[in-house]
Amino acid sequence: MIERTENISPRLEGAVARVKEEFGGSADLNVARAEVSGVKCAVLTLEGMVKSSDLAKMLFEPMMSYEQKGASPQDVFKYLGAKGIFSTEAKILNLYSELCEKLCSGFAVVLVHGVPRAVAISAQGYATRSPDTPDSEPDVKGTREGLSDNLRTSMSMIRRRVRDPRLRFEFVKAGRISNTELCLVYIEGKTPEALRKKTKKALGQIKSDLILTSGDIIPYLSDNGGSVFSGVSTTERPDVLCSKINEGRIAVLIDGVPFAAVCPSLFIENFQTVDDSAEKAYFSTYQRWIRLLAFFISTLLPGLYVAAAVFHPEVLSRSLLLNLLASEERTPYPLIAEMIIVIVMFEILREAGIRLPRAIGGAVSIVGGLVIGDAAVTSGLISAPLLIIIGITATSAFVIPSLNPQMTILRILNVLLGGWLGFFGIALLGTVVLVNTCVTDSFAVPYTAPLTPFTLSAVKDALMKTSNKKRPQENTVESLNGAKPAEGENTDAQR
Amino acid sequence: MRSDKKISAGQLMLMLFLARIMHTMIFKASHSASGAAMMLGLLCSTAVEAVLAIPAVWYFSAGGSDPVKEISGKYSSAVRFLYSAYFAVIAGGTVALFAEFLASEFSKVTPPIVAALLLMLAAAYCACLGIEGLARAATVVFWMFAVLFGLMAAVNEGGFDLLNLRPFSPEDSGSFWDYFTESLSSGWWLPMFCVLAVHLRKGAVKAAYGYLALKFVTLETLLLLVTIVLWRYVDVIGYPIFALGAYAKTDFIERFDAINMLIWAINCTLVLGIYLYICSGSFKRPKPAALLFAAAAAAFGIVEYKNGLRFDQPWFLGFKLAGVALLGVVLPSAAAVKLLIKRSAAK
Numbered sequence: 001m002i003e004r005t006e007n008i009s010p011r012l013e014g015a016v017a018r019v020k021e022e023f024g025g026s027a028d029l030n031v032a033r034a035e036v037s038g039v040k041c042a043v044l045t046l047e048g049m050v051k052s053s054d055l056a057k058m059l060f061e062p063m064m065s066y067e068q069k070g071a072s073p074q075d076v077f078k079y080l081g082a083k084g085i086f087s088t089e090a091k092i093l094n095l096y097s098e099l100c101e102k103l104c105s106g107f108a109v110v111l112v113h114g115v116p117r118a119v120a121i122s123a124q125g126y127a128t129r130s131p132d133t134p135d136s137e138p139d140v141k142g143t144r145e146g147l148s149d150n151l152r153t154s155m156s157m158i159r160r161r162v163r164d165p166r167l168r169f170e171f172v173k174a175g176r177i178s179n180t181e182l183c184l185v186y187i188e189g190k191t192p193e194a195l196r197k198k199t200k201k202a203l204g205q206i207k208s209d210l211i212l213t214s215g216d217i218i219p220y221l222s223d224n225g226g227s228v229f230s231g232v233s234t235t236e237r238p239d240v241l242c243s244k245i246n247e248g249r250i251a252v253l254i255d256g257v258p259f260a261a262v263c264p265s266l267f268i269e270n271f272q273t274v275d276d277s278a279e280k281a282y283f284s285t286y287q288r289w290i291r292l293l294a295f296f297i298s299t300l301l302p303g304l305y306v307a308a309a310v311f312h313p314e315v316l317s318r319s320l321l322l323n324l325l326a327s328e329e330r331t332p333y334p335l336i337a338e339m340i341i342v343i344v345m346f347e348i349l350r351e352a353g354i355r356l357p358r359a360i361g362g363a364v365s366i367v368g369g370l371v372i373g374d375a376a377v378t379s380g381l382i383s384a385p386l387l388i389i390i391g392i393t394a395t396s397a398f399v400i401p402s403l404n405p406q407m408t409i410l411r412i413l414n415v416l417l418g419g420w421l422g423f424f425g426i427a428l429l430g431t432v433v434l435v436n437t438c439v440t441d442s443f444a445v446p447y448t449a450p451l452t453p454f455t456l457s458a459v460k461d462a463l464m465k466t467s468n469k470k471r472p473q474e475n476t477v478e479s480l481n482g483a484k485p486a487e488g489e490n491t492d493a494q495r
Numbered sequence: 496m497r498s499d500k501k502i503s504a505g506q507l508m509l510m511l512f513l514a515r516i517m518h519t520m521i522f523k524a525s526h527s528a529s530g531a532a533m534m535l536g537l538l539c540s541t542a543v544e545a546v547l548a549i550p551a552v553w554y555f556s557a558g559g560s561d562p563v564k565e566i567s568g569k570y571s572s573a574v575r576f577l578y579s580a581y582f583a584v585i586a587g588g589t590v591a592l593f594a595e596f597l598a599s600e601f602s603k604v605t606p607p608i609v610a611a612l613l614l615m616l617a618a619a620y621c622a623c624l625g626i627e628g629l630a631r632a633a634t635v636v637f638w639m640f641a642v643l644f645g646l647m648a649a650v651n652e653g654g655f656d657l658l659n660l661r662p663f664s665p666e667d668s669g670s671f672w673d674y675f676t677e678s679l680s681s682g683w684w685l686p687m688f689c690v691l692a693v694h695l696r697k698g699a700v701k702a703a704y705g706y707l708a709l710k711f712v713t714l715e716t717l718l719l720l721v722t723i724v725l726w727r728y729v730d731v732i733g734y735p736i737f738a739l740g741a742y743a744k745t746d747f748i749e750r751f752d753a754i755n756m757l758i759w760a761i762n763c764t765l766v767l768g769i770y771l772y773i774c775s776g777s778f779k780r781p782k783p784a785a786l787l788f789a790a791a792a793a794a795f796g797i798v799e800y801k802n803g804l805r806f807d808q809p810w811f812l813g814f815k816l817a818g819v820a821l822l823g824v825v826l827p828s829a830a831a832v833k834l835l836i837k838r839s840a841a842k
Contacts, residue, residue, distance in 0.1 A: 310752035311603055317746060368519040421613070422595065423753050424606045426761030428617045434635060434761075435621040435768065437626030453503065 002308075004097045012040050012113035019044060022100055029103075036063050036080075037071035040113040044099075049106040051125020058086050059121055061107060066369055073114030080110055081119045088124035104179060124152075131157070132258075134236040136401065141278035146236045151181055151255035157238040158185060162245070166190075172203045180211035181255040185241070190248040195443050199250050199263065214259045221263050224440045224447075228433055231442025233265035239274055248378060264442035266449055268462045270402050271295070276465050284465035296394035298407045303414025303426050305389050306339050312420030327383035337420030338382055342390045343412060345372065350394075462475075504698025504705065507691055509637045511684040511706040512713075516640070517766045518681050518806075519714060520736050520759055521592040523749060523772055530660055530722025532667035534715055536674030541711045544581075544682050547819075548703050551685060551827035555692045555699035563831035569816035574826070578690055578772040581818045583788050585683055586770040586809065587795030590614055593763045596734065596801045601756060605748055611796050614764055619789035621768030622775060622780045626694050629769050635767055636758075643758050646743070647751055653724040653742030660723050680815040685823025690773045767792075 009015045023029045028047035035041065043059065066079055081092050090105075093099050099109055099118050106124035131153060134146030138429065147154045155169055162307055170184040183205055186196060203218045213219060215233045219225075222232045235241050236259050243252050244262045248405045271291040276284040308315045309324055315326065331338060349368035353361050377383040397407050417425030440447035450458030460466075554562055567574040593614065594607035604610070609810060625812070684706060692699055724742065731770040740751040748754065769793070777783035798804075805811065 266835045287693050308753070311601070314750045314754045315748055321749075420605075421610075422601070424601070424604050424610065424759040424760050427614055427757050428764060430633070431761045431764035431768075432617050432620055434629045435624050435632045435765070438631035438635070439624045446631065448631055448635075452631040454505070 002227050004095070006096045008099060008116050008118055008222060009096060010110070010114050010116040012042055012111055012186055015111050015118075016044070016084070018096060019099065019103075022096065034060075036076050037068050037260060038068055039071060039076045041076065041080075042111045044103060044109045044111065045123075046103055046106070049103075049126050050108050050123045052294075054109055054125055055121075055123045058123060059110070061402045063110075067119075067492050073112050077112045077115040077117065077119070079111070083486050085119070085121055087121045087123065091120045092186050093118040093120055099407070101179065105181070105381075111232070128153070129152055129258075137235065137237050137240070139273055139275045142237065142274035146255070147238055147239060147241070147258045147260060149256055149258050150200050151183055151253055154238070154253050154258070154260070155183060155185075158242060161238060161242045162187070167245075170200070173198060174203055174206040174217065175208055175211040178211050182217065183253040183255075185245055185251040185253060185260070187245050188248075190246065192248065194246075195250055195264075198443055199252070203223060203252065211254060212256070214254060214257055214261045217254065218261055221252070221261060221298060224442075226436070226445075228410075228436050228441040229267060229403075229440055229447060231265055231440055231445070231447045232261050232263040233402065234261055237274065243274075262276075264445035265427070265447070266445070267437065267447050268449075268451065270400055272462075279464045281466075281467045285463070288463060291399050294399035295407065298393050298396035298400075299410045300414060300426070301393050302339055302343065302389055303412055303418035303462075304423075305386075305418075306336050306415050307418030307422045307426055309335055310419060324385055327385050331379045331383050332381065334419075335386070336415065338386055339390075340492060342376075342382060343415065346394055347408065351444070444446040496626070496774060499698045502626055502630040502694045504695060504702040504831050505634060507688070507695055507698075507702040508705040508709065509633040510630060510691065511687060511702070512709050513636060513640075513762055514766045514769060515635055515706075515710050516713065517684075517759075517762050519717070520734070520762075521589070521596050522734075524805075530718060531663040532670035533674045533722075534718050535663055536671050537678050537714055537718060538823065540675050540678035540682070542684070545704065545707055547682070547824050548685060548688070548707070550701045550831045551689050551692070553832040554827050555695065557617060557831070557838075559834050560828060561693050562827045565830040565833055566791070566826055572693055575777040578822055579777070579788065581683075581686060581822055582770045582773045582790045584795060584814065585818075586615075586618075586767050586774070586788070586792035587799060588806045589763065589770070590793060590796035591799035591804070592806060593760075594796065595625050596737075596759075597756075600734070600737065600752065608798060611793050611800070613791040614760075614767060615771075615793040615796075617764045617836060618767030618771050618783045621765065622785040622789075623773035626772055626776070627764065628773060630694075632736070632765055633769075636762055639761065640756050643751075643754065645669045647740050648743075651739075651742050652744055653739070656721045657723055659725075660719070667782070672734065676812060676816075680812045680819065682819045682823065683815060685819050685827075687769075687773065687823075689823060689827050691769075705778065706840060735792060811827060 009018060020029060020031075030047055031046045032043040032045075033040070036045065042064070043055075045055070062085055064078070066076070068075060081090065091102065092107070093102065094117055102120040103109055106122075106126060107120040110121065111120075112118045121457075128148065131145050131148045133144050137146075145157060147157065157358040159167065164187070165288050166188040166189050168184075170186075170187055172182045172184060173179055174182050184196065186201060199221065203217065206217060206220050208216050213477070218230060218234075219231045222230050224231060235244070235251075236242075237347060241260050241262065245251055249262055249264060250261075254260070273287075276287070279287070296333050309328070312320055333341070339485060345368070349364055349372075353364045356364060373387055377384050377387055393411065397404060397411075400407070410429075413429055414426055419427050421428070438446075438448050446453055449455070450462055533646070559565060563574050563578070564571045590611045594611045597604055597610050598607040605613075621632075633807075688703055688706075692702065695702060716719035717736060717739075720739060725735060725738055737752065737755055740755045743751045771788055772787050774783045776790075777782035806815075
């Protein structure tokens, strides 16, 4: 293991051997040897991490064309490090640890015999997926371009949308083994300095060996360990990311992951989409309310149905109740068991639809919808009203994919408690979840703002889309949807 | 997860209001009383409460931070325990009344003892999350109430009969005094205010008098509705506010009883959470303390329920009044005087 302070040896063979030893003879470490004006050099790269054609043009051609009689190793190194190489990024390295880090990041490293330093040249050219449509956040009138696995490509997408020098990218490394590059994205002057510092500090505390998904960093950005909801959201869309950072938030891009983490994030934002800006204000407002309704339907409807049918039939109108009784009489299981079976079946079908290749994923819905659903009702195993309830619930759940994990678990808990204790059980669960959600903060911005702490002007803006002309142009994190703490509450985010 | 940040005056006002409205909801009419007498009783008790609140409100408005610490110094733990014990009893009484309400109106749901235990468990969890979560949740629950009452009012089929509202007469003085005492003894918002206003950054006047105004307007409106819609029917149906919902009806929702209970249960859990927070908030290890007080309050509530002891019995009225006087008036008055003396000496 190389010590962080170990200097590069001036002996070329010794230096190359030391690097090989560090990589344990890994098959992807390439060493190309050359002589430049009689001085021995070696170019170290990792297989597939550099673009060979670029390297040939940027490095090998100038190297080979350099001819100077009696050139010393220092002259050759000076030439390579200063003017001889056409690279956007060339760095002089003194330590083995730096050398290994650059190699792993896709740089080509040149060692010159007799010089205890190295030159790292940016020639990254590893194969990555080209930008794709953001499947997890589709919309009608927004961009068709999603963030890329390649950090640099994602950065360029953001820069293309925010052509202002105040847009900042700041790199941070995380992951004890993966050494993954993370990139903080924010707009200087809009994002509070405290938020930037806190985010950077939180990322510096990541203890994981590998950073493979946004889920690996989110727990460090949000300190609400036992919270049902998270004060940090993710997005796959560059337009959404730009809109968020324009409101003074901070985003974290992860190399190798096409999702960015955005904080702070509010509950009410789950019901807002990019399309809201593209539509008429009255229609966007209507859609927001539909999404909000869908959330409550998806979470509560099955539980309320079971509780009402089992414990509180007086709530239902007589005709509905008679229909329900007639249907339930034909089924062999108690209503709660029936509901749990259908919910679990639905979850299995949904999971199968996600995991299967797209080409045959559609078949799952046919099997689920037609074969199982129809057969279950016809055979009398499940009542038709219950299937309608699940159908409405499932459709509602698709409206807000970002809250799917919470909705799924709360739905099942509501059914269990509703089936055991009626509305009383649902009330107990509701209060616990409500207080738990109300205590969720992200960098001192209440997750439930502006509903509570209540800010009338912000509630209006959150629930009713205002015309683009009337929207405030100078947004800051303090003003985002009323996240400004209520009078008397803490104001850490602003400090 | 515990979060002990500051709360706003509006949030404190709503917490006090929800605690009071909880008591009104599970209040079971055990004797017939004239509506006018009750309304007058409420008016007088509110006026008295407004006067009694002056020391505590002045103390916090003048920059005092903690009346208990101010008055008892190094013995503050002992005085705080008095608050804890008082609110544990109040929590026990509340849970007993709610269990009784469930048993009489929703006997199919669950045995009252199980309901009391579950309520306390959920409340203890909420208390462990801290005052900020409780205060924010109070805003949501308040709006739930507002929507529920609005909805029930909009679809109400009950008829108003102004003849039910007979004027106050000397024969009603007994009813008046009964309701006045009951209402005053429900003034444990004063000790609550003394404990919770510690978390208040500013707006003690707004929180206290805003609460009194909100309580007065809401309860007077409810009393008026109960009187002119139900009148003597109150003696039969038990829970007057609950009975008002019986007149609400839509094509989709046949009866609002269970929906009322849903919202009441949410409020009850939240209010019990606030009481348990008051009980445990000053302890070094508040989470185990919250659980201990929850267990104690549940045990007390179950004993109370099983033995048919009620909040409006004389011994309980006396206990509540004594608590209001000592913890909500005498102690903050002493703290205010001490603060005044300190200020004068400093000058």
